[in-house]
Amino acid sequence: MTKSEAAERRAALRAQAAVVGIGETEYSRNSSKSAMELQFEASLKAIDDAGLSPHDIDGVIPIGITGAPAEDYIINLGISDLRFSALIPHGGASGIGALQAAAVAVASGIATNVLVTSGRNVSSGARAGARIHQMPQFHLVTEFEREVGAIAPAQLYAPMARRHMELYGTTSANFAEIAVSTREHAVHNPNAIMRKPITAEDHAASRMITDPFRLLDCSLESDGGAAFVVTTSEQARDRRHPLVEILGIAMGHPDSPNSITQRRSLTSVGVAKAAQIAFDMAQVDRSDIQVAEIYDCFTYVVLCQLEDLGFCAKGEGGDFVMDGKLRRGGSMPTNTHGGLLSQAHMLGMNHIVELVRQLRGAEGIRQVPGASIGLATGYGDMGDGGVAIMRGAHNG
Amino acid sequence: MANASGPLDSISQAYWDGVARNELVVQKCADCGRLRHYPQVLCPACHSFQLTHVSLPKAGTVHS
Numbered sequence: 001m002t003k004s005e006a007a008e009r010r011a012a013l014r015a016q017a018a019v020v021g022i023g024e025t026e027y028s029r030n031s032s033k034s035a036m037e038l039q040f041e042a043s044l045k046a047i048d049d050a051g052l053s054p055h056d057i058d059g060v061i062p063i064g065i066t067g068a069p070a071e072d073y074i075i076n077l078g079i080s081d082l083r084f085s086a087l088i089p090h091g092g093a094s095g096i097g098a099l100q101a102a103a104v105a106v107a108s109g110i111a112t113n114v115l116v117t118s119g120r121n122v123s124s125g126a127r128a129g130a131r132i133h134q135m136p137q138f139h140l141v142t143e144f145e146r147e148v149g150a151i152a153p154a155q156l157y158a159p160m161a162r163r164h165m166e167l168y169g170t171t172s173a174n175f176a177e178i179a180v181s182t183r184e185h186a187v188h189n190p191n192a193i194m195r196k197p198i199t200a201e202d203h204a205a206s207r208m209i210t211d212p213f214r215l216l217d218c219s220l221e222s223d224g225g226a227a228f229v230v231t232t233s234e235q236a237r238d239r240r241h242p243l244v245e246i247l248g249i250a251m252g253h254p255d256s257p258n259s260i261t262q263r264r265s266l267t268s269v270g271v272a273k274a275a276q277i278a279f280d281m282a283q284v285d286r287s288d289i290q291v292a293e294i295y296d297c298f299t300y301v302v303l304c305q306l307e308d309l310g311f312c313a314k315g316e317g318g319d320f321v322m323d324g325k326l327r328r329g330g331s332m333p334t335n336t337h338g339g340l341l342s343q344a345h346m347l348g349m350n351h352i353v354e355l356v357r358q359l360r361g362a363e364g365i366r367q368v369p370g371a372s373i374g375l376a377t378g379y380g381d382m383g384d385g386g387v388a389i390m391r392g393a394h395n396g
Numbered sequence: 397m398a399n400a401s402g403p404l405d406s407i408s409q410a411y412w413d414g415v416a417r418n419e420l421v422v423q424k425c426a427d428c429g430r431l432r433h434y435p436q437v438l439c440p441a442c443h444s445f446q447l448t449h450v451s452l453p454k455a456g457t458v459h460s
Contacts, residue, residue: 140434143408259434 010248010281015391017103018236018245020113021050021229022353027193027344029123031223036068039119040076042225047077050229051239052113057229059084059105059114061098064347073115084111089137091380092295092340092348093251093270096388099352100249102230112231118349119225127221128153137381140259153297154210154218156260156382161212161300163266168315172212174322175299176203179216179341181326182296186338188328188365193220194342217299219340226349228356242394244359247373248282250274254383263383267315269301270385271377272308279310282389286311289389290371291358292332293351295379296339302326305377309387333368348378352388359392407435410449420452 001009023045025031025038033041039062047054054077060070068076070085084105088097095116102114122128129152133142141156150156164170180200186192198216206215233245252273256262279286286309294309296302303317311332312320326334337343337354344350355376357363368374372394378386407423411433414421423432425439426446438445 139405143405144434262434 007280010277011283013103013107014247014281014283015233015245016107017230018233018243019099019228019352019356019390020231020236020239020241021046021048021052022356023047023049023227024191024346024350024353025119025225027191027222027224027346027350029193029223031121031124033121033223035119035121035125035225036072037119038121038223038225039068039117039227040225042119042227043073043077043115043117046115046117046227046229049241050113050231052229054078055080056113057115058082059102059111061086061088061101061114061116063088063094063098063116063118063349064120068119084114089135089381090251090378090384090386091382092297093378093380093384093386095347095349095352096249096376096378096386097251099228099230099246099388100251100386103246103249106230106232112235114230115227116230116349117225117227118347120347121223122345123221123223135381137258141382145259145261154213157298157301158210158213160260160266160304161298164300164304164315165212167267168318170303170315170318172204172214173200174303174318175212175217176200177321177324178296178299178302178326179203181321181324181330182335182339182341184327185333185336185366186342189338189343192338192343193222194338213298213300216341219297220342220345222344222346224344224346226346226353228349228352242360242392244356244390244392246388247284247391248278248280248389249387250277250281251384251386252277253385257384258382260382267304268308269304269379269383271305271379271387272385274385274387275309278387278389284373284389288373289332289375291336291355291368291374292334293336293339293355293374293376294334295348295351295377296335296341297345297379299341301379302334305379305385308385309375309377336363336366336368347380348376351376351378355388355390359390359394361392361394405435407437411435414449414451420454421449422452423447424450
């Protein structure tokens with residue numbers, strides 16, 4: 001198959017699949033529920049939101065390692081005929097990867113209603129610095145880098161941000177703008193954990209975690225669950241919520257996917273490979289994107305992805321964010337739920353849920369006026385990336 | 397310095413044996429000669445399974 005034939009086949013998937021239901025639990029620091037309970041709670045909410053019964057689910061993709069595997073869904077939901085399941089082991093990029101797999105599954109008729117779901121207790125349970133070294137995909141990082149002090153994600157990602165600062169003159173003030181704008185959105189979200197407004201001065205005064213990341217550059221560790229249901233666009237019409245369909249979706253990975261130190265370039269991540277494929281498939285331009293939910297495990301990771309997505313050139317991300325375009329009322333409000341930095345760390349599942357809410361057009365005080373085309377990214381396991389471009393039908 | 401837990405995989409045993417001798421040991425493809433680190437099963441260039449090990453010089457250049 002030639003490249004253009006592959007592009008034609010991807011284009012045929014455009015607007016064929018839709019997110020028809022979304023669900024989230026309360027996000028907290030101490031859920032007092034098991035990860036499995038949180039996963040099922042979010043799942044039932046998403047299924048109900050879709051106007052479906054649990055028995056209607058015939059595909060399941062569980063996200064992350066802390067919740068229930070697909071087999072548990074057969075029993076707990078009473079699924080009589082599970083026709084599709086998958087494991088997507090890409091950390092925070094797994095949600096977009098699962099959305100991609102689910103879209104292909106429903107568009108091809110393999111399954112009808114695919115549930116993508118996550119539940120985790122990573123605030124009250126094991127923290128990231130311990131978790132990642134239990135994952136098989138990090139065995140080289142565990143063996144060769146943990147010994148020299150690269151233990152938690154903040155330490156592993158810090159050289160990427162520092163390199164960007166050295167090459168392009170990016171500053172901590174640029175990171176501060178992302179922390180502040182994200183918090184500004186979270187203030188308006190009742191289901192955000194961090195709702196007290198912050199300033200650039202607060203960012204500069206927050207304690208250094210690992211240079212150049214200060215406390216307010218780092219995402220939260222949270223308890224909760226998030227889920228969504230994917231079906232065909234055809235079946236998603238005439239449901240209780242306006243249609244939100246997938247226009248373009250793609251995944252990409254760095255050549256050294258897990259070990260950051262082994263990359264020739266420290267300042268580009270997997271999203272860079274996925275972005276153009278997703279935009280071409282969606283047949284939209286960067287300027288068409290009205291709202292963005294960009295994976296934000298660290299402030300710098302948002303800046304880096306804005307470049308890799310093609311919203312500005314590599315190295316220009318610092319200047320790009322400083323005009324307030326990511327804020328409420330900005331030209332591309334970003335992380336309108338408060339993101340991983342201020343709402344909760346739900347592995348980016350909350351980014352997908354929020355994008356669907358925005359594109360339904362009934363988000364209330366957080367609604368980006370008239371938003372009908374938006375983008376969500378996933379970023380995980382040190383550089384795996386995913387891009388989903390979606391369209392809401394409420395405006396036309 | 398040695399990994400407290402020892403090698404996680406037999407393909408990295410030679411590296412840790414080198415560390416114990418104060419040497420930096422990396423894999424070298426026995427077919428195409430390409431050096432590689434971290435240890436891998438296949439040569440990323442020619443996909444050969446065949447490998448030897450070499451000790452690298454103790455002087456080098458810091459990239460960044």
